[in-house]
Amino acid sequence: MLAETSPHKAARKTVRTLIVVIGGLLVAMWGAVGLDAVASRRTALADAKSEARNLMVAFREEVRLTLLEVDREMNLVAGKMQQEGRGFDLYAWGQERVMVAPGMTEVGIIDPDGQLRSTTMEAHPHPADLSDRNHFRVHLDGQFHGMYIGPTVISRVSGLPILPISRRVDAADGTFLGVLAVLVSPGSLTTLHKAIDLGPHGVMTLSGLDDLIRARFSADSPGGTKGVGTSVAGGTRAAAIEPGAEGSFIRPGRIDGIPRLFAFGRVGSYPLVVTVGLDLSEELANWRAHVAMTIAMALGATLLLTGLAAYLIREIRIRVMHEVAVAEERTIILATNVALGESKERAEAANRSKSLFLANMSHELRTPLNAIIGYSEIIKDQSFGPNAAARYAEYAGDIHTSGHHLLRLITDVLDTAKLDAGKFELEEDVVDLRELVDRSVAQVRLAIENKERGLELAIQSGLQVRADANRLNQVLINLLSNALKFTPKGGRIRVGVARNAADEIICEVSDTGIGMSSDDIAVALEPFSQVDNALAKTYDGTGLGLPLALRLVELHGGIMEIESARGSGTTVRVRLPASRTVSAPPRKIGADDRKRPLAVAQPTV
Numbered sequence: 001m002l003a004e005t006s007p008h009k010a011a012r013k014t015v016r017t018l019i020v021v022i023g024g025l026l027v028a029m030w031g032a033v034g035l036d037a038v039a040s041r042r043t044a045l046a047d048a049k050s051e052a053r054n055l056m057v058a059f060r061e062e063v064r065l066t067l068l069e070v071d072r073e074m075n076l077v078a079g080k081m082q083q084e085g086r087g088f089d090l091y092a093w094g095q096e097r098v099m100v101a102p103g104m105t106e107v108g109i110i111d112p113d114g115q116l117r118s119t120t121m122e123a124h125p126h127p128a129d130l131s132d133r134n135h136f137r138v139h140l141d142g143q144f145h146g147m148y149i150g151p152t153v154i155s156r157v158s159g160l161p162i163l164p165i166s167r168r169v170d171a172a173d174g175t176f177l178g179v180l181a182v183l184v185s186p187g188s189l190t191t192l193h194k195a196i197d198l199g200p201h202g203v204m205t206l207s208g209l210d211d212l213i214r215a216r217f218s219a220d221s222p223g224g225t226k227g228v229g230t231s232v233a234g235g236t237r238a239a240a241i242e243p244g245a246e247g248s249f250i251r252p253g254r255i256d257g258i259p260r261l262f263a264f265g266r267v268g269s270y271p272l273v274v275t276v277g278l279d280l281s282e283e284l285a286n287w288r289a290h291v292a293m294t295i296a297m298a299l300g301a302t303l304l305l306t307g308l309a310a311y312l313i314r315e316i317r318i319r320v321m322h323e324v325a326v327a328e329e330r331t332i333i334l335a336t337n338v339a340l341g342e343s344k345e346r347a348e349a350a351n352r353s354k355s356l357f358l359a360n361m362s363h364e365l366r367t368p369l370n371a372i373i374g375y376s377e378i379i380k381d382q383s384f385g386p387n388a389a390a391r392y393a394e395y396a397g398d399i400h401t402s403g404h405h406l407l408r409l410i411t412d413v414l415d416t417a418k419l420d421a422g423k424f425e426l427e428e429d430v431v432d433l434r435e436l437v438d439r440s441v442a443q444v445r446l447a448i449e450n451k452e453r454g455l456e457l458a459i460q461s462g463l464q465v466r467a468d469a470n471r472l473n474q475v476l477i478n479l480l481s482n483a484l485k486f487t488p489k490g491g492r493i494r495v496g497v498a499r500n501a502a503d504e505i506i507c508e509v510s511d512t513g514i515g516m517s518s519d520d521i522a523v524a525l526e527p528f529s530q531v532d533n534a535l536a537k538t539y540d541g542t543g544l545g546l547p548l549a550l551r552l553v554e555l556h557g558g559i560m561e562i563e564s565a566r567g568s569g570t571t572v573r574v575r576l577p578a579s580r581t582v583s584a585p586p587r588k589i590g591a592d593d594r595k596r597p598l599a600v601a602q603p604t605v
Helices: 007-087 090-096 285-381 390-419 431-448 469-486 518-524 545-555
Strands: 105-111 115-118 161-170 176-186 203-208 213-218 246-252 260-266 272-279 429-432 455-458 464-467 490-497 505-511 559-564 570-576
Touching: 007 090, 007 161, 007 176, 007 203, 007 246, 007 285, 090 105, 090 115, 105 161, 161 570, 176 559, 203 429, 285 390, 429 431, 429 469, 431 455, 431 469, 431 490, 464 469, 469 490, 469 505, 469 545, 469 570, 518 559, 545 559, 545 570
Parallel strands: 455 490
Antiparallel strands: 105 115, 105 176, 161 176, 203 213, 203 272, 246 260, 260 272, 429 464, 490 505, 505 570, 559 570
């Protein structure tokens, strides 16, 4: 089964998923906004192109019809010139016939020498030399055929801007009769700009194939004269435009630099191009408004989604904190339950220890007390008569021994209680270990001799430690007493004291006794416990000797190690830290170091 996912890990995964989802939605939304902006701009430009083209077509058609009328009128006049020759009176003909072509302000005949011969404006025109005009000079060599539409110029007769349209007139025999010129006012070429609203920056332009503006209509130039003569060449407009061709392009205007969308078309086969330019900014105004509204809505949705994500993340974190708090409370409850269980076990163990202690102590105390009471009653009552002093003295010795035994029991119990209460204090001094071992061995010598056990000492001389001599003596007495108690007759006990390479003092008490298993060692280290059954035990003792020795060694900062196996004896090793060593550097055990069997006194535990 998969391990349970922690709340923080699950929350991070949820937050990452939420961020990915919200981020994906935002990316998709803004991508849609971008695509919509591009598509709607394309649509707006297409609509603007369509509108500009429609206006261009209307403008082109109006100019074409005007030019057709002009061409028709010019054909009539040319026919009269060919019929009547130089005797043709243009002024009289004009008075009799109304010119039907719109915008025709004046018609004139220019002689082959460039002098104005006649005009519809007056019967006897003032002399005027037009030999330098392009609309005259283009016909001199006879190479140009058809209608010529020159750049807009200022009339030398009327002083107004005019668009000259001319053609060469030859007699039937090919004689050059002159040039027929029709002067058209640029403002009269179209009325479309008056009928529609091109906006403040819309323009309608008539230019020649030479790219020079003939007429330009706009809000600030309704007469069509502003920018006349300016070249519109360059940019994205085609350099050569075939008859009937049309197209569109976007660029800043040549006159004012305003970006416009232009639609152009050639006026039939005439050398003229009409162009309608719509203000690009104005045409895209609705698109910009649409995009601004879409962006505003997207921003609102972004803020909403972001706020929602922040709220959800906050709620997730609050929930995680709550779950963590609940988990911590659950952990505390479980720990409390465990602690309560341990406390219960400790209480039960303490109760068992108390029962065991009372059982042990009742046995240990009753035995010497019975001896004291029994022997003292014999002495008190003089049961063997007044002359049995020797026997009474022997009983008094037994009472003395039993009293010392009781004192040792009470001392061990009181020391254990002090250690448990943390009120045990060491009285430290420099201790000679040889002397300490001699004193300890002397206290158990008689017991060792009586029980026929051998004792071997291996003590390195010159070793001194800073310690509580009485407590170390108590440790050695307890270890020797245990070794004596559990070593059968004929066995051996060995005491070794040395200093190792780490400057630690090692004291070992080993025996060839019954030994213990690892479980037995754990039981033996518990206060008031013994390896065999406490109520039917084989060996005397309260079970305080080994635990008390361990506590006293640890109080000195040392370590007590026990190596044992059933039937193979026991070795108890005490390690005192190097910080307590005050003797000279270690040396090999020499001839002065004792290593001999001894017999010693009575055990204490």
